[in-house]
Amino acid sequence: MVWAAAVYVFDNASTDRTAEVARAAGATVTGVAQRGKGNVVRRMFADVEADIYVMADGDGTYDAGAAPVMIARLLGDPPHVLATGGGAFMNPDTRALIKSRAISVWLKADLEVLARRVGRKESRPLLKDKDPLAVLQEQAALRYPAYGEADVIVETGDAAHHVTVDQVIRALTAYLEEQAR
Secondary structure, three states, X not given: OXXXXXXXXXXXXXXXOHHHHHHHOOOEEEEOOOOOHHHHHHHHHHHOOOOOOOOOOOOOOOOHHHHHHHHHHHHHOOOOOOXXXXXXXXXXXXXXXXXXXXXXXXXXXXXXXXHHHHHOOOOOHHHOOOOHHHHHHHHHHHHHHHHOOOXXXXXXXXXXXXXXXXXXXXXXXXXXXXXXX
């Protein structure tokens, strides 16, 4: 299964060319001076903001191929909100699974608003030394066609959270009423 996701490699002086190979493959590579997996994991959680983390390493301790199983299990639980993050919904199999067991909602915000929000954080390696709006525009071109397959699309603004929650509730109510017809 192929995932459209950001790949970050945290390397603490490996001797197997990990950093070089990862950079050549397009990953964002961060060096960690202190040796040890614990130091790398702490740094990763400090630097990368994500809804779902899939950890893998060279010795196979963590199986990246388990991500679809993890998402499927989460969707099998009682009703709840599951925020998958953009990369997960890009995968056609995951999208089909979500659509078969859940109601998908895309909170579509204006790119300028999103750029302002993400630009305030220093912990986003994808944006390091880049224009947040330009990065978001590139992602939108790639991701919006898949995001547009969501069951419910809610255009959000720069309003308070409770306003967005109200918008989502109204949109879900309308969707469920339409499905009941």
